[in-house]
Amino acid sequence: MNKKMIINGGRHLSGDVTIGGAKNSTVALIPAAILADTPVQFDSVPDIADVYNLQIILDSMNVKSEFKHSVLDIDPTQINEAPLPSTAIKSLRASYYFMGSLLGRFGRATVTFPGGDNIGPRPIDQHIKGFKALGAKVEEANDTIYITTGEEGLHGARIFLDMVSVGATINIILAAVKAPGQTIIENAAREPEIIDLATFLNNMGAKIRGAGTDVIRIEGVPLLSARATHTIIPDRIEAGTYLSLAAAVGDGIMIHNIIPEHLESFTSKMIEMGVDLQIEEDEIYVPKSTNLEPVTVKTSPYPGFATDLQQPLTPVLMLAHGESKILDTIYPKRVRHIVELRRLGADIASEVEGVITINESGKLVGSSVTAAEIRAGAALMIAGLMADGQTVIHDADHILRGYDRVVWKLTQLGAEVEILDEDAE
Ligand SMILES: CC(=O)N[C@H]1[C@@H](OP(=O)(O)OP(=O)(O)OC[C@H]2O[C@@H](n3ccc(=O)[nH]c3=O)[C@H](O)[C@@H]2O)O[C@H](CO)[C@@H](O)[C@@H]1O
Numbered sequence: 001m002n003k004k005m006i007i008n009g010g011r012h013l014s015g016d017v018t019i020g021g022a023k024n025s026t027v028a029l030i031p032a033a034i035l036a037d038t039p040v041q042f043d044s045v046p047d048i049a050d051v052y053n054l055q056i057i058l059d060s061m062n063v064k065s066e067f068k069h070s071v072l073d074i075d076p077t078q079i080n081e082a083p084l085p086s087t088a089i090k091s092l093r094a095s096y097y098f099m100g101s102l103l104g105r106f107g108r109a110t111v112t113f114p115g116g117d118n119i120g121p122r123p124i125d126q127h128i129k130g131f132k133a134l135g136a137k138v139e140e141a142n143d144t145i146y147i148t149t150g151e152e153g154l155h156g157a158r159i160f161l162d163m164v165s166v167g168a169t170i171n172i173i174l175a176a177v178k179a180p181g182q183t184i185i186e187n188a189a190r191e192p193e194i195i196d197l198a199t200f201l202n203n204m205g206a207k208i209r210g211a212g213t214d215v216i217r218i219e220g221v222p223l224l225s226a227r228a229t230h231t232i233i234p235d236r237i238e239a240g241t242y243l244s245l246a247a248a249v250g251d252g253i254m255i256h257n258i259i260p261e262h263l264e265s266f267t268s269k270m271i272e273m274g275v276d277l278q279i280e281e282d283e284i285y286v287p288k289s290t291n292l293e294p295v296t297v298k299t300s301p302y303p304g305f306a307t308d309l310q311q312p313l314t315p316v317l318m319l320a321h322g323e324s325k326i327l328d329t330i331y332p333k334r335v336r337h338i339v340e341l342r343r344l345g346a347d348i349a350s351e352v353e354g355v356i357t358i359n360e361s362g363k364l365v366g367s368s369v370t371a372a373e374i375r376a377g378a379a380l381m382i383a384g385l386m387a388d389g390q391t392v393i394h395d396a397d398h399i400l401r402g403y404d405r406v407v408w409k410l411t412q413l414g415a416e417v418e419i420l421d422e423d424a425e
């Protein structure tokens, strides 16, 4: 059922908000769990639609899971190979991690092409190049990838990624962690979520060195056994979204459960704009912001400015005195929020692919808009909170895919917001 988000905007928000576990870690950790020879437990799991869809995929392989109060238990000990449910696979991008984890577990995988956010072309050639280097045969037909290995199975290999890819780095780790011999991934992505995955696997006996740098070395091990609960790192993209929201409509907001080092490229931009952030060990206070300066933002792989945060920052740029620019080098077509923000009165445009210009916009006015993807939805949510009157965000399911208990968190801060079925009055 499609959902819509209704926001009665124009209020100032204040108080405290606590960030949940990282979506992009969680969606890798859940497929990784099937590599274990024991039950696995995760803590600080965000309450997001992606988790429920991954549970449906696990269930189809007789991997039972239970998700309660931020704790997710997964028992992969009775796993069966089975066709994966294509609706759930298509509901999120990260379902492609079952290619790596099934390959690591069974030496073969059949997975429908993943879905996920429509943010422009999202090829997976580097994942496939990695699987092939590890000794797999990969075929594509009918929107499905068939990955097989011969009798010898997988073996370690040296893989140089042609571009820095989070997904390819993770998928190769998943496939290689139990493959005999040494695997070296060069030009690997350095995102904190990759370190989180490596920590989880290493605590089960894996030998992965260098996660967080651009060279990752893996010695294959035969068995992986969970001995302790793995606590998922805080979601730096959710944190960045609340930082923006706080700068845009906050009257003093304290954001808890943050690793500030994961957000340095983002917080330094906010400071450059004149937001007086008070950064502590694991929380950031955002006072009411005034007199903001325009900035230029260029997205790049971690530790650069995250593409996933360019849209959530946009509403704050609409308050700055002058013209700001965003250059999205990772997803130049990630501009589907622009037309919707204009409906609310934003002065924002993209005349050259990958370049977005944002000018100081007058008071926004509530309207009916559609979220084309998760972070476009986040930008619309913040803009809706800024706008006078009511904003209805259609296709709000995209927001629920990755924002932990968002209605509850916004309500705690004093927002008037609800989620309804699309056909509700
Ligand atoms: C579940 C998850 O973690 N999603 C994140 C992940 O997506 P995802 O892992 O899909 O993104 P990648 O890091 O792989 O993509 C980076 C760039 O490389 C290109 N590319 C990637 C793989 C490949 O085989 N060939 C290729 O050309 C992509 O089109 C893109 O331009 O990183 C993105 C970039 O930070 C984020 O926006 C997503 O939130």
Ligand SMILES: C=C(OP(=O)(O)O)C(=O)O
Pocket: 092, 093, 094, 115, 116, 117, 119, 308, 374, 375, 402
């Ligand atoms: C693009 C994103 O997600 P996914 O890769 O899961 O589609 C995102 O989180 O902004």
